[in-house]
Amino acid sequence: MDRIEPASLAGVDTSARDALRSDTDEIDLIPVRTFWQLARQRFMQHRLAVIALFVLAILLVMATVIPLATGIQYRLSDLRLINDGPSLTAPLGYDEVGTNIFIRLAKGTQSSLIIGGAAVLIIVGIGTFVGAISGYAGGWIDNVLMRMVDVVLSLPVLFIILMIVSFFGVGDIRVVIIAIGITGWTLAARLIRAEFLTLREADFVQAARALGAGHRRIILRHILPSAMAPLVVAAALGVADSVVTEAALSFLGYGISPPDASLGNMLNKVRIYFFSAPERILYPSVVLVLIVLCASFLGDGIRDALDPRQRIASK
Amino acid sequence: MTTDSEANTMDDASRAPGATDVGTSAATGSVDGNGARPSDGETLVRVQDLVKHFPIRGGLLGVSKLGAVRAVDGVSFDVRRGETLGLVGESGCGKTTLGKVILRLIPATSGEVYIKDRAMFKQSGNQMKAIREDMQVVFQDPYASLNPRMTVGEIVGEGPLVHGLSNRKKREALVRELLGRVGLNQSHIHRYPHEFSGGQRQRIGIARALALNPEFVVCDEPVSALDVSIQSQVLNLLDDLQKELGLTYLFIAHNLAVVEHISDRVGVMYLGKIVELADVDTLYRDPRHPYTVALLSAVPETDPRRRRKRLVLRGDVPSPVNPPSGCRFHTRCWLREQLGNPENCVTEEPPLRVLAPGQQAACHWAEKISPEAIQSAADRQPTVATAEPAPAA
Numbered sequence: 001m002d003r004i005e006p007a008s009l010a011g012v013d014t015s016a017r018d019a020l021r022s023d024t025d026e027i028d029l030i031p032v033r034t035f036w037q038l039a040r041q042r043f044m045q046h047r048l049a050v051i052a053l054f055v056l057a058i059l060l061v062m063a064t065v066i067p068l069a070t071g072i073q074y075r076l077s078d079l080r081l082i083n084d085g086p087s088l089t090a091p092l093g094y095d096e097v098g099t100n101i102f103i104r105l106a107k108g109t110q111s112s113l114i115i116g117g118a119a120v121l122i123i124v125g126i127g128t129f130v131g132a133i134s135g136y137a138g139g140w141i142d143n144v145l146m147r148m149v150d151v152v153l154s155l156p157v158l159f160i161i162l163m164i165v166s167f168f169g170v171g172d173i174r175v176v177i178i179a180i181g182i183t184g185w186t187l188a189a190r191l192i193r194a195e196f197l198t199l200r201e202a203d204f205v206q207a208a209r210a211l212g213a214g215h216r217r218i219i220l221r222h223i224l225p226s227a228m229a230p231l232v233v234a235a236a237l238g239v240a241d242s243v244v245t246e247a248a249l250s251f252l253g254y255g256i257s258p259p260d261a262s263l264g265n266m267l268n269k270v271r272i273y274f275f276s277a278p279e280r281i282l283y284p285s286v287v288l289v290l291i292v293l294c295a296s297f298l299g300d301g302i303r304d305a306l307d308p309r310q311r312i313a314s315k
Numbered sequence: 316m317t318t319d320s321e322a323n324t325m326d327d328a329s330r331a332p333g334a335t336d337v338g339t340s341a342a343t344g345s346v347d348g349n350g351a352r353p354s355d356g357e358t359l360v361r362v363q364d365l366v367k368h369f370p371i372r373g374g375l376l377g378v379s380k381l382g383a384v385r386a387v388d389g390v391s392f393d394v395r396r397g398e399t400l401g402l403v404g405e406s407g408c409g410k411t412t413l414g415k416v417i418l419r420l421i422p423a424t425s426g427e428v429y430i431k432d433r434a435m436f437k438q439s440g441n442q443m444k445a446i447r448e449d450m451q452v453v454f455q456d457p458y459a460s461l462n463p464r465m466t467v468g469e470i471v472g473e474g475p476l477v478h479g480l481s482n483r484k485k486r487e488a489l490v491r492e493l494l495g496r497v498g499l500n501q502s503h504i505h506r507y508p509h510e511f512s513g514g515q516r517q518r519i520g521i522a523r524a525l526a527l528n529p530e531f532v533v534c535d536e537p538v539s540a541l542d543v544s545i546q547s548q549v550l551n552l553l554d555d556l557q558k559e560l561g562l563t564y565l566f567i568a569h570n571l572a573v574v575e576h577i578s579d580r581v582g583v584m585y586l587g588k589i590v591e592l593a594d595v596d597t598l599y600r601d602p603r604h605p606y607t608v609a610l611l612s613a614v615p616e617t618d619p620r621r622r623r624k625r626l627v628l629r630g631d632v633p634s635p636v637n638p639p640s641g642c643r644f645h646t647r648c649w650l651r652e653q654l655g656n657p658e659n660c661v662t663e664e665p666p667l668r669v670l671a672p673g674q675q676a677a678c679h680w681a682e683k684i685s686p687e688a689i690q691s692a693a694d695r696q697p698t699v700a701t702a703e704p705a706p707a708a
Contacts, residue, residue, distance in 0.1 A: 035464070035507075203460035206420050207523065211474040212447035225464045 042305040049301020052294040059290065063113055066106035073100060074107040075259035092283055095269070101283065107261040109287050112243050115177055115262075116291065119242035122181025124235050127188025128224075134189070135196025136219055146193070153186045161245065162254050171257040176249060180242045188234035195227040202226075228306045236299025240292040247288055263288050359563050360394040360417070360450075360531055365426035367409075367416045371636065385635045386412040388587035389426075391667075394531070399557065399564040401578030401595065403571060403610070405632055409587040410567045411455075414533045417565065418452055419443065430531060448478060451524035455536035457516035461508035467494070467519055468504040474526040493522040496559075498552060514545035521552065525560070533565045538573060550577055571614050575599055580673075583607045586635055586643045589667060593674035603676035605650040608689055626693045641665075642679065649692040650680055 077097040084094040092101040134145040164179040249255030250264025263284040270280040368383035386409040454460035497518040538546040583591040591604040612626040645660040667677040
């Protein structure tokens with residue numbers, strides 16, 4: 001065929017390949033960077049997320065180092081020091097049985113973080129699995145799985161967790177983690193399913209199918225990486241949710257029970273000092289709020305960082 | 316009854332090389348001229364009575380069927396080796412769905428597609444994977460068709476990887492060669508799609524399609540989303556690649572000028588059916604279906620001195636859920652009006668029949684179409700202030 005230009009294309013440079021060479025220059029000005037370099041740059045643009053990461057890192061270090069350094073001090077009581085004021089070795093003073101509040105708080109933070117982290121693994125794991133199958137397969141499989149989600153969602157979660165815990169052992173951290181995990185995955189499943197439903201029809205997924213890629217490859221290589229945004233959001237919400245649920249459980253006496261420390265049982269013990277020593281309520285509460293807020297902000301930051309379409313502001 | 320006669324006509328048209336094919340090869344011969352394309356008109360892809368209905372579900376659990384969108388409703392045609400078959404039609408006429416069904420990206424309701432005489436819908440997973448090496452696709456939207464999390468090298472190299480080229484070095488060499496072939500800088504192999512312009516991205520898409528060395532490529536509106544200046548570059552690239560590699564294209568588009576430029580034969584779709592299928596020159600010079608006539612009259616005139624009246628169709632495209640009886644076009648047909656509303660337009664579905672060598676149309680009254688008839692139909696229309704500026708070039 002001749003290079004006859006159709007009417008609407010008349011007067012346009014036709015030497016396609018040569019013309020292109022000249023406009024590739026712009027792209028060459030930007031250095032080649034790996035995905036993770038770009039992700040880090042995008043994350044650093046997110047100021048709240050950076051602060052959240054910083055705060056969370058401090059909490060994490062405290063929750064690791066202090067219990068390691070002080071051993072079992074968090075459960076020792078010294079009757080001579082009951083309700084003693086703050087000092088150099090006990091910045092937050094001593095409680096009603098003579099235990100160092102600061103050390104106990106660090107230990108409590110540790111249990112909360114462990115529970116939050118472990119439970120969120122279960123939540124995201126089950127949620128992604130169910131959501132991915134549901135959204136990718138569609139049809140009756142989707143229908144069955146989503147009705148299952150509806151059923152789990154309609155159960156009174158706290159009641160179920162209390163039942164599981166009282167049945168399998170009150171005060172066992174593993175039972176608490178599993179109980180929170182297997183009741184909390186529904187939101188994650190829904191978010192992931194919605195994303196899979198959309199992405200399944202995306203052109204680049206269709207293109208991969210046209211290439212002959214198998215289901216596993218399409219799910220793991222094409223859809224899942226693009227479904228990172230809801231996954232990270234689900235994880236952030238999951239951490240926040242698990243930490244709060246654990247606190248509620250311990251507050252009710254079904255979670256971590258004394259002498260083990262958790263933010264929840266510390267709150268439970270100090271509730272009688274609501275008027276006489278309100279700052280004692282403040283300590284575990286502030287840590288709890290910090291963990292929840294930081295998880296949420298950090299989630300936002302990671303979500304944006306993993307999105308390659310997000311622009312990196314030039315300096 | 317109607318479907319039977321339709322099928323017969325189709326089969327006759329595609330099997331008997333006599334009347335139809337002589338015209339075609341003569342026409343293609345005159346257009347391409349350089350012999351890069353085999354002109355014997357051997358069939359590469361055959362589409363037979365293809366039907367795709369999307370069910371509309373409702374009811375308590377979403378299982379009862381309320382109706383169906385008849386996106387593709389009994390389409391048959393052949394694509395010959397080395398040719399470009401254009402497919403035009405309004406939005407929603409089913410052309411993109413047809414492309415996807417042919418590629419088996421969405422399952423067909425009924426009908427069959429043969430590629431190199433293999434019935435595609437009967438193949439198992441592994442056999443299908445082998446067939447996929449023979450047919451590839453280029454999508455419309457260069458922004459949505461590339462995975463934003465993969466580098467150009469990974470995108471273009473995925474096909475070969477899936478089909479067993481696991482050696483990284485060899486794959487990279489292949490990708491570099493392909494990038495050069497589509498006019499991209501080979502050093503961009505490690506970049507991500509979002510760093511490229513629309514035209515460049517479309518080239519990446521083309522390179523991906525070529526990576527498996529296919530014979531048949533479905534181009535689903537490959538230039539519609541691009542600037543006019545970039546459109547011609549990409550069209551010429553497709554054209555060059557066809558010559559170099561002996562590709563066969565099914566070129567889906569709604570831009571008549573683009574289709575005229577690139578196609579050897581053109582099919583016109585209306586509401587899930589092909590209403591006319593002809594050699595490109597014949598179709599544009601002497602359309603034999605009232606819908607094609609109306610479509611062509613909507614093409615902007617390049618010469619501002621030539622003022623002419625456009626034949627404007629009244630009303631909207633009817634719903635594909637509930638298509639009109641008989642001829643689907645009868646609700647908007649100017650010819651039917653001119654002929655005093657003959658009854659068989661409403662009662663009888665017109666089969667696609669051979670009207671001239673290399674030309675088929677699905678109209679009972681195709682012979683009545685003449686320049687005078689078109690002129691008088693246009694004259695009888697209420698004068699619409701047709702803005703007739705020279706199209707932006």
